Amino acid sequence: MNVYIHTLGCFKNEVDSFGITTTLKNSGFNVVEDLDKADVIILNTCGFIRPAKEEAINYxxxxxxxxxxxxxxxxxxGCLAQRYSKEIFDEFPEVDAIVGLGNIKEFPDIINRILDGDRFIKDGNLNELLKFKLDKPSLVYYLKIADGCNNRCRYCAIPLIRGSLQVRRPxxxxxxxESALNKGSKELILIAQDLTSYKYKDYTLADLLKDLNSITGEFWIRLMYLYPSRVDENLVNTIANLDKIVKYIDIPLQHIDNTVLISMGRPDRKVAERAIRFAKEIPDVIIRxxxxxxxxxxxQTAFENLLEFLSQERLHRVGFFTYSQEENTPAYELGDPIPDRVKRFRMKKAQILQRKIILDFHKSLIGKRYKVLVENKLDRTIDDCKVFIGRTYMDAPEIDSRVFIKSKEDILGKFVEVTIERLDGYDFWGKFWRE
Ligand code: SF4
Incomplete structure (x- = not known):
């Protein structure tokens, strides 16, 4: 029986899809990469904001x-199924099963039931969200330390979908x-909706970072994401002093205008600025x-305040999203008064400003030497050399910049030293450096 899994959304969904793949393989199913060979398709969806919902429905x-x-x-x-199970069941009679989150181990049984002709909704089991381990060797390993969220940002549907915070045992x-590193992983990416909420009895995120850092071997640890009010001196010092933690701090601020932040139910501007100030104390830090x-x-004034903040702070990596009004969130009652064209216009303006900041920063990197994790290879050769693709500590997978490196030697899967030679859009070309 061939099963094809299509994953949408963020890397948390990728992690869940790996879990489903492992469970199915262990039960004798064939997980295939080719849609045309599939007998069963599993669509793992995102349902966080409107564009993600539209994409899922198109699929x-x-x-x-x-x-x-x-x-x-x-x-x-996935998240859309968790959030709108009944609506999908009623609207799309062709869908055989709608399966909420936390049911990873149930998939063999679910497939057997639909093959027997059942059509059903399997409700989510959020208590099970943390209870499986990945069994997939990969260079970059997404290590989930918590799920759900106790913050209540007024626009956010995540607590409705993934529930309150649950943390894993240290x-x-x-x-x-350790198991991932033994299988060859070179980068551990710690993921949670809010890493700074991690606390198991008296054991904090800082304790976890110290313990992870003490595992032997050459690898990076990257953190995604930090909540502004809990980015304090202690956390920043811990990150600064642990050699395996890349100095890449991702603090989603969501806005900077105080009125907007307060109506979002977020920490106010002073807290946001304090978090950035603390983060900037880390030498060579990259802030996203x-x-x-x-x-x-x-x-308009609030938006201009945001532009001014971006110009002043010159953050290294920034993502912009237009607001999406989500049912059952507290912000829903505010309506969605800003027309789409104004949102798009503002977003473009912010992107143009930020693009210049990033490219200026990238120009300043030319001639400097960095350690690069090589994770991929192009199919073509240049000057009789293979072309590899890697990342410095300054860049997270999928969302940030890449470094292209020509080399006759096979460097795939290794850390190498590279001198940045030139820019290619947001990416770099670098020269493989030897002593
Ligand atoms: S911190 Fe706020 S935006 Fe992030 S998941 Fe929690 S509630 Fe949503």
């Missing part, structure tokens, strides 16, 4: 076409980290943040 429609042509079975899981996390454009209380 449901696309896979329904496959079902009509070839008689495959279709399962929809021993379990450390064991999983993300901002929502077009929140209902964002006036």
């Amino acid at each position: 449901i429609l696309r896979f329904i076409e496959q079902k009509k042509k070839r008689g495959i079975r279709l399962i929809v899981t 021993e379990e996390i450390l064991e999983e980290a 943040s993300s901002f929502i454009i077009g929140y209902p209380t964002e006036t």
Whole structure:
């Protein structure tokens, strides 16, 4: 029985899809990469904001076409299924099962049931969200330390979908980290909706970082994400003093105008600025943040305050998202008064400003030498050399910049020293450096 899994959304969904893959393989199913060979399709969705929901629905429609042509079975899981199970069940009678979060170990049984002709909703089991281990060797390993969130940002649907904060036991996390490193991982990315909330009895995020850092071997640890009010001196000193933790601080601020922040239910501007100030104390730090454009209380002045902040702070990595009004969130009642064209215009303006900041920063890196983790290779050669693709500590996978490196030697999967030679859009070309 061939199963094809299509994953949308963030790396938390990738982690869940790895879990589903492992469970299915252990039960004798074939997980295939080729959609045309599938007998069963599992669509793992994101349902966080409107564009993600639209994308998921487009995929449901696309896979329904496959079902009509070839008689495959279709399962929809992930955040959209968790949030809108009943609506999907009623709207799309072609979908065989709608499976909420936390059911990873149930997939063999779910597939057997739909093959027997059952059609059903399997509700989410959020208590199980943390209870599985990945078993997939990969250079970059996403290590989930917590799930759910106790912050209550007024626009955010995540607590509705993934529930309140749940944290994993430290021993379990450390064991999983060691196992991944033994299988060849070179970068551990700690993930949670808010890493700074991590606390197991008296054991804090700082304790966990120290223990992870003491595992032997050459590897990086990257943190995603930190909540501004809990970025304090202690955490910053811990990050600064641990050699395996990359100096890449991701603090989503969402806005900087105080009125907007307060109406978002977020820490105020002073707290946001304090977090950035603390982070900047780390030598050679790279700071990433993300901002929502077009929140209902964002006036033109509030937006200009954001632009001014970006110009002043010159953050190294920034993501912008336009506001999406989400049902059942407290912000829903504010409506969505800012027209889409204004949101898009503001976003473009912020992006143009930030692009210049990033490119100026990138120009300043030319001629400097960095350690690069080589994770991929192009199919073509240049000057009789293979072309490899890697990342410095300054860049997270998928979202930031890449370094292209020509080399006759096979450097895939290794850390190498590279001198940055030139820019290619947001990416770099670098020269493989030898002593
Ligand atoms: S901290 Fe993040 S996940 Fe938690 S409520 Fe706020 S935006 Fe949502």
